[in-house]
Amino acid sequence: MTLDERKQKVLLAIIKDYISTAEPVGSRTISKKYELGVSPATIRNEMSDLEELGYIEQPHTSAGRIPSDLGYRYYVDCLMKKKVLSNEEAESVIKGVRSKARDVGTVLQQTNKIISNITNYTSMVTGPQFRKSNLRHCQLVPLDNGKVLVVVVTDNGLIQNRLMDVPQTITDLDLQKISQVVNAKLQGLTLEDIKLTLIKEIYFELSKHKNIFDAAMDLIQETLNLNQQDKIYLSGTLNILNQPEFRDIGRVKTLLSLLEQDKVLKEILSDKVNLENGINVTIGGENKLEGLKDCSTVTATYQIDGKIVGSVGIIGPTRMDYEKAVSIMDFMTQYLSQMMKDFYGR
Amino acid sequence: MTLDERKQKVLLAIIKDYISTAEPVGSRTISKKYELGVSPATIRNEMSDLEELGYIEQPHTSAGRIPSDLGYRYYVDCLMKKKVLSNEEAESVIKGVRSKARDVGTVLQQTNKIISNITNYTSMVTGPQFRKSNLRHCQLVPLDNGKVLVVVVTDNGLIQNRLMDVPQTITDLDLQKISQVVNAKLQGLTLEDIKLTLIKEIYFELSKHKNIFDAAMDLIQETLNLNQQDKIYLSGTLNILNQPEFRDIGRVKTLLSLLEQDKVLKEILSDKVNLENGINVTIGGENKLEGLKDCSTVTATYQIDGKIVGSVGIIGPTRMDYEKAVSIMDFMTQYLSQMMKDFYGR
DNA sequence: GTTAGCACTCCAATCAGTCGAGTGCTAATT
DNA sequence: AATTAGCACTCGACTGATTGGAGTGCTAAC
Structure with a gap:
């Protein structure tokens, strides 16, 4: 399904605004903050259409709109521009890992830490898994x-x-x-x-x-x-406590309990591992696990000699900064592949 | 300082009730639930005295009383009866550990898990530390x-x-x-x-x-x-989310962040390690760390050939079931000492 | 020394009222 | 035909007043 250009712009504005403010966004906000050159009334009409199409929803009458899972999906697939990490950022990452890179374990752990620090979400990494080890x-x-x-x-x-x-x-x-x-x-x-x-x-x-x-x-x-059931590194678990959507203790508990189980992490990481590109985004209700319905995950794989041997993942609220998450994942997996070559590659 | 018998009974009643309900307890409750044979009015007078002495306090006028740190201290030192684990409980513990006792690490981990499960608090264990290893x-x-x-x-x-x-x-x-x-x-x-x-x-x-x-x-x-900077096992971190005093996200975050730092755990465990008896209770504000002012810790040591080599600890809210905690610590450290003998003892 | 009685305090819950943000619709404008 | 101004309407969030209940402290009687 493809949307006309203005609808796209409106949807994009809603999503961007909501991602940064966590508040439902109204027609006035959009027409003021984002330069579409039309009045709130027009925006309202567009929004009404977008809602009918399922891309956004209203928490209640007289509130602004928030993106639905479908809306995020459209954003991730069609609207989002791929950002590349700035040289500065890349530098600091590389330095952060290099300084402690003694063995594979430390490299993974360090990488993981950096990901969770930069994104402010929870991140996880599996060590290299070889199909069969000798x-x-x-x-x-x-x-x-x-x-x-x-x-x-x-x-x-x-x-x-x-x-x-x-x-x-x-x-x-x-x-x-x-x-x-x-x-x-x-x-x-x-x-x-x-x-x-x-x-x-x-x-x-x-x-x-x-x-x-x-x-x-x-x-x-x-x-x-x-090897097959290898260690999974986890970092930044407490970051979710910073998210306004997790002000409720019950939710926090559910999610943290899930993250304590290696089985769950493994499932998240291995879910769609076979996709061509490598970076995979699972949004809200797309997650199989009930407890992750309000979360999104971004997973990717890294390689040794062209073969996929491990994965990296981020877990955050559905209202996640997908652009950032994806770009970091992109960079990190490439970097990891590089590092792994030093350890294992021929 | 020693209290007359009735004051002791009243204090005991307040503490027990508060530990189990987490609500301030009033004079009526005490006179009804606990058989002191006197009217609420009398209890009120006693409570007034106890408050003056600093053993209990009032969150606000027209609320019941809750124990102060000093009150808990008096309870732990003078009023509390030492309970011994029932045979059943002991059996189940022993079974739980034995079934997986392959190496020292697993034994410690398993012990730890059992402690946090039974108490519903967070527990931690250090591995055996030898002054110098050869x-x-x-x-x-x-x-x-x-x-x-x-x-x-x-x-x-x-x-x-x-x-x-x-x-x-x-x-x-x-x-x-x-x-x-x-x-x-x-x-x-x-x-x-x-x-x-x-x-x-x-x-x-x-x-x-x-x-x-x-x-x-x-x-x-x-x-x-x-060896000296050995691993610390931690278990049941999420148990604090069950405590009503941690319904506030901010507190949860503070505490969980502390528990993530090995340094902090080590400090807790080694704080009063030199006491004769072995079991040590630190209540609320007695804790050095600011972030633990609303928590209590129970720590104890285990031995190999009579020498102290490791410690075990529990962290819970100040409103902790000290009787249970102490009795479990008592049993567990004895049991651990026993097990360690099998691994290391002569 | 103990207790009944009562005034008093304070929290928690409820309710009405107001405000403001935001929508949806209609009619006028371009 | 698309856009927009205008307006009525909705609903949550906040405010303030009211009430009920739990609990105390004090006093006077037992």
């Missing part, structure tokens, strides 16, 4: 007192370890041998591969040290699995 | 592509690791040798010991592999340091 190395490190440290490393750099007891009868040499066998047989394989065939083979070879081997396998499995 | 083991694990994994284990079970690049010219054997030397020289030592003397000695021995050794030392240092 076992890179497994090592049994003997400590004193019959304790053994099991270390598992995957090819995407995840490291997990666990302390375990072993009978004193097992020597360092035994451990070395186990390590060797495990590595020789399983290195480079995915979890599925490992599960499918090879275990029996090793069992045979290592039958003497069955329980140690079991423990090691346990950790390997856990580690290789862990 | 290096137990350091291992360089060669991976492919010239990557090396450095693993450091301390005697209290903390494990850290880091991936690093080394020139291809270094062989597995070199690495083994470095590991050996480092372990031989540094095992069992604290950070101070290591810093002071031995480094030069090793430098000499390993002069060929200076940069690898440097990296390893870096991680060792970091790991041995890490």
Whole structure:
């Protein structure tokens, strides 16, 4: 559905004004603040039409209009201009991340923080997820007192370890041998591969040290699995308390409870991950979750070697500054892709 | 200061009633609900006295009375009976933790969760802190592509690791040798010991592999340091939203912002850690932090081999159910001490 | 020392009245 | 045919007055 030019202008004015003031906007305001060169009465007629078409609504008679979900949708899809971050802003972002960029975790966390600070909404990031990670190395490190440290490393750099007891009868040499066998047989394989065939083979070879081997396998499995349900970083949760639409404690509670659940965050981030462009906006009632009906989310993905490996998201009120949100997401995901290349790329 | 028996009863009644209803309590209520055998008028006189003494106060004329900080203090110190957890409750706690008790972190987290669930307040726990930890083991694990994994284990079970690049010219054997030397020289030592003397000695021995050794030392240092500024687990932050005294968004924000800062939590937990008994109650204005003036905290410590190594804390409104809070803290710290013995004790 | 009785205070809730912002309609204007 | 001025109308937000109830403090009687 396409609107004539003046209607577009009116809708745009309403949305912009409402986004910045959070108050219903009336015909007089528009004709004064935005230069359309027509009288309030004309605007009123246009508004009446726009309301009929479903793009705006009235909280009650004798109040101004506010955009409906559909109105926002039209705005995001057709009216909004893509803004690019100013050089200054970009600089400060880059500096903010670089200064602390030791490992992937910190970079993600830092990026996240910056997003929530700039936007004043809540933001979240998932770490790089690889479809299947391979076992890179497994090592049994003997400590004193019959304790053994099991270390598992995957090819995407995840490291997990666990302390375990072993009978004193097992020597360092035994451990070395186990390590060797495990590595020789399983290195480079995915979890599925490992599960499918090879275990029996090793069992045979290592039958003497069955329980140690079991423990090691346990950790390997856990580690290789862990990637898929990776950590989600969250930042700026309390920012929603600044939004006038969340002056009600009940709402705050509902939303904060949702944000506490990783499952929910994951759902938000992975919802429409397959879209071509990358940046995706979900407005108000478009959200599947009941508790997000008054919120909008902006999600995007970042890449390594052209493959999508993680996502970034913002949650704010439906009355969100979409222009800003989108432009920041755009910049940040590009930047993240860049940074990730340094860590993982070939 | 000691009060006559009837005044005590009246004060107790006011506090109990106020804790459970959050409404100022009047003389009539007391004479009806609590069996003191006297008329409202008499109660009024007593209340007037109690107010003069500073134990209760009136929000405004013609309202009932509410306990003052001093009143709560008297209650906690003199009037409150120590309750012991019922067998049922204790059972369910134990079950709740046991079922997931794989490592120390999970136990602490689980304990924490249970505390906040039972009390409906916010709770926090610090992990075991040892004054100085010793290096137990350091291992360089060669991976492919010239990557090396450095693993450091301390005697209290903390494990850290880091991936690093080394020139291809270094062989597995070199690495083994470095590991050996480092372990031989540094095992069992604290950070101070290591810093002071031995480094030069090793430098000499390993002069060929200076940069690898440097990296390893870096991680060792970091790991041995890490204990002191250990992780703090937090649970049930949103519970405060259930409290009527936090119906105001501004307050919620202040408090939640405080709880986001580890520094603040640490301060709360370590404030009076040296008291004999272990369980410590800080009421309203007794808190040093301005933002906690309307809150009370209950903190306690747990032990390993008789030494205090960590603390547990609850934060709630001043109108807190101190009896419940204290009894749960009592049980939980004992239980934690018990559990820790399994992990670390001799 | 205790209590009944009563005047008094103050909050909370309710209601009427007013104001102003904003609309929708109509008729006049361009 | 589109635009606009004018006007009646609606409705929420605010104001102020009124009322009811909970609770106190004081006094005098028991």
